[in-house]
Every structure is written in structure tokens, then in C-alpha cells.
Amino acid sequence: MIDDSTDTAHGTIDVLRAHAEKTEQAERPTAESLGALRADGVLALRTPREHGGAWADAGTIARRLTGLGRACPSTAWIAGTCVTAKNIAAKTASDAGAYELFADPDALFCGSGVPAAHGEPVPDGVRINGRWPNVSGCEDAAWAGLAVMVGGGLSFAVVPVADLAVERTWHMAGMRGTGSHTLVATDLLVPATRIAPIGQTEAANPFAPGDILLYSLTVLAPVVGAALGALDTVDAMFAAGNRKPFMTAYSRMSESPGARHWLAEAAHLVGRAQNTMLAVAEAADAADAEGLTGADLPRLRMDVADAARDCRAAVERMLDLHGAGGFANAHTLQRHWRDIAVGSRHPHLNPYLAAETFGTALTASP
Numbered sequence: 001m002i003d004d005s006t007d008t009a010h011g012t013i014d015v016l017r018a019h020a021e022k023t024e025q026a027e028r029p030t031a032e033s034l035g036a037l038r039a040d041g042v043l044a045l046r047t048p049r050e051h052g053g054a055w056a057d058a059g060t061i062a063r064r065l066t067g068l069g070r071a072c073p074s075t076a077w078i079a080g081t082c083v084t085a086k087n088i089a090a091k092t093a094s095d096a097g098a099y100e101l102f103a104d105p106d107a108l109f110c111g112s113g114v115p116a117a118h119g120e121p122v123p124d125g126v127r128i129n130g131r132w133p134n135v136s137g138c139e140d141a142a143w144a145g146l147a148v149m150v151g152g153g154l155s156f157a158v159v160p161v162a163d164l165a166v167e168r169t170w171h172m173a174g175m176r177g178t179g180s181h182t183l184v185a186t187d188l189l190v191p192a193t194r195i196a197p198i199g200q201t202e203a204a205n206p207f208a209p210g211d212i213l214l215y216s217l218t219v220l221a222p223v224v225g226a227a228l229g230a231l232d233t234v235d236a237m238f239a240a241g242n243r244k245p246f247m248t249a250y251s252r253m254s255e256s257p258g259a260r261h262w263l264a265e266a267a268h269l270v271g272r273a274q275n276t277m278l279a280v281a282e283a284a285d286a287a288d289a290e291g292l293t294g295a296d297l298p299r300l301r302m303d304v305a306d307a308a309r310d311c312r313a314a315v316e317r318m319l320d321l322h323g324a325g326g327f328a329n330a331h332t333l334q335r336h337w338r339d340i341a342v343g344s345r346h347p348h349l350n351p352y353l354a355a356e357t358f359g360t361a362l363t364a365s366p
Contacts, residue, residue: 012040017071023177044105046086051102058284069225073339074177078137080218085111085145091206097193110137111145119150125191136178157195174342210287216348223343227270227311230336234318269314273307295361305354308344
């Protein structure tokens with residue numbers, strides 16, 4: 001396996017792991033977990049360098065989020081949402097707006113790309129009304145980046161979360177700790193410095209191929225991390241030697257050729273997902289300089305979806321090995337299984353639409 005903790009302080013991972021169960025129960029990260037992210041520079045990964053951030057490349061971001069997801073997938077997911085929201089904000093905000101938004105380079109951002117609101121231009125900016133569901137980390141974020149329809153076109157606004165209402169609508173089987181609730185804007189004035197139309201110029205386009213791949217990686221990496229965390233649990237079970245296949249003559253799991261085979265398959269699937277993720281990250285970074293043509297982007301998006309499916313398949317084998325005890329409410333394995341099951345169904349990881357889009361690209365007329 002590739003070492004995903006190289007750039008992440010082990011203290012941060014330890015804090016997230018220690019608070020993972022509390023994060024799920026509270027449906028939001030603990031103050032200790034958020035403090036660890038801030039201290040470790042995670043929330044500044046996609047803050048522009050001129051504003052005190054790292055503006056890290058896709059490979060670095062994928063590795064960091066994977067390491068965090070290994071300990072607490074929900075907290076890693078929120079960190080990934082912050083990357084996406086800051087990337088869009090940095091590419092759309094005016095100079096004056098950027099100075100305001102990134103005054104604290106470690107501020108937590110949340111956001112939604114669903115254009116679930118309408119805006120009316122007024123002399124001082126745009127007045128917006130709308131509701132955005134599934135906004136991860138919204139109860140703890142300082143800023144929310146939100147898609148808005150203005151005059152029939154797509155715009156992106158960044159507003160203080162304090163100016164929005166939060167409706168607690170996130171009641172899910174997995175990724176509970178993301179607190180992906182609904183944000184509501186009612187007759188909210190957004191200054192012109194914090195709202196901009198999308199795609200007027202290439203430089204201001206936050207949906208170029210490299211950006212789209214980055215956004216996919218911010219949801220894939222926590223899922224890959226969750227699969228690695230689940231594998232850690234199963235590896236520990238084998239190492240402890242205090243479990244054996246039920247109703248067999250084996251004295252420990254490692255004596256069973258079938259169990260060793262199942263473990264090898266699980267580890268192989270997780271490793272393949274991780275390698276695929278990093279290959280896509282490399283392509284995303286190259287796309288910033290070289291661009292992607294033809295079927296390249298659809299192929300890479302299908303790779304991303306396949307990596308998520310590998311994580312799901314891997315954790316099923318791990319649960320087979322651990323038996324029904326792995327489903328105990330307090331067991332780490334079942335929490336990671338639920339997180340993978342929900343997280344891997346994000347639209348960026350949709351396998352049938354990825355296959356559909358790739359097939360269309362392959363058969364398109366030159």
C-alpha cells in the first residue's frame with residue numbers, strides 16, 4: 001500500500017480516530033477534530049498561496065484526504081468539501097472579494113454546486129432566495145459557496161454561513177458525521193464582490209477538466225481512506241490471533257487458506273482503488289497545463305467510479321472475514337462499511353452514468 005500519511009501529522013490522524021465515534025453520534029466533527037485539521041494546514045490546502053494557503057496539487061490533496069479518511073471518513077469528507085468550495089471561490093471571486101474570503105486562510109468552507117436558488121440583481125449586488133440540500137460541514141463552516149441562477153445564467157456566490165438558516169435534514173445510514181444539512185437563504189443580499197457568473201472567461205472557469213477531476217477526487221479520497229481504515233481493522237484481527245473460522249479445526253484466521261485468499265483479495269482491491277485515485281490525480285494536475293481531449297475526461301471519470309466500486313467490493317470481503325461481530329454498533333468496521341456505502345454513491349462516483357458518458361465519447365463522430 002502507498003503511504004498516505006506522509007504529509008499528514010500522525011497527531012491529526014490520532015485525534016480524528018479518537019473522535020470518530022463522537023463525530024458520527026453528533027452528526028458533525030468534534031471541536032478537537034476541527035482544531036486538528038486547522039493546526040495541520042488541511043483547511044488551507046486549496047487556499048491561494050497569495051493569501052497564506054498551500055494551493056496544493058491534486059495528488060497532495062488526494063493523499064491528505066485519504067490519510068484523514070482512514071481515521072474518520074466523515075471529517076475527511078468535510079475537508080474535501082472545503083477544497084472544492086475554496087477552489088471555486090478562488091477562481092470566481094474578485095480581487096476585493098478574495099481578500100475578504102481568504103483573510104483567514106484556515107477558515108472552513110462548505111458549499112453546493114446545485115443551482116437551487118434564484119438571484120435578482122439590485123444596485124448593491126444580487127438578492128438571493130433558495131434552499132441547498134446536502135451541504136457537508138455547514139454547521140461549522142464560516143463561508144458557503146453556493147450556485148445561484150441569475151438572469152437565466154449560472155453564478156457562484158460566497159456568503160457567511162451566519163447569514164443562512166440551517167435545517168437539520170441529514171439523517172443517513174453512513175457519512176453521518178458530515179452533517180450535510182440544508183442551507184436556506186431568504187431575501188439575502190450578496191455584494192457584487194462575492195458573486196460572479198461562471199465561465200465568462202477561461203481563467204474564471206472553475207469547471208475545466210482538471211477542476212472536475214479534482215472535485216471527484218475530494219469525494220473519492222475519503223472513501224479510499226475508509227477502505228484502508230477497514231483493512232487496518234481486519235489486519236489487526238489477523239495479527240491478534242484470537243479469532244478463528246467458526247466450526248473449523250483452525251486455531252486462528254491466518255491458518256485458513258480461504259481466509260488468507262479473501263484477505264489478499266480485499267487488500268488487492270483497496271490497493272487498486274488507491275493506485276487508480278493517484279493516477280487520476282496525476283492526470284488532473286497535468287490537465288491544468290496540457291488539457292484533456294476527446295474521451296480522456298470521460299475515461300478518467302469512469303476510472304474514479306471504478307475505484308469507488310473496488311472499495312465497496314473490498315469491504316464486503318472484510319465483513320465476510322470478520323463475521324457478524326463486525327456489525328456490532330460500536331465496531332469500527334461497520335461504521336466504515338456504512339460510510340463507504342453512502343460516500344461511494346455521490347454523483348461524482350456514479351458508475352452507470354460514467355459508463356454512459358464514456359460510451360458516448362467513444363462513439364462520437366470525429
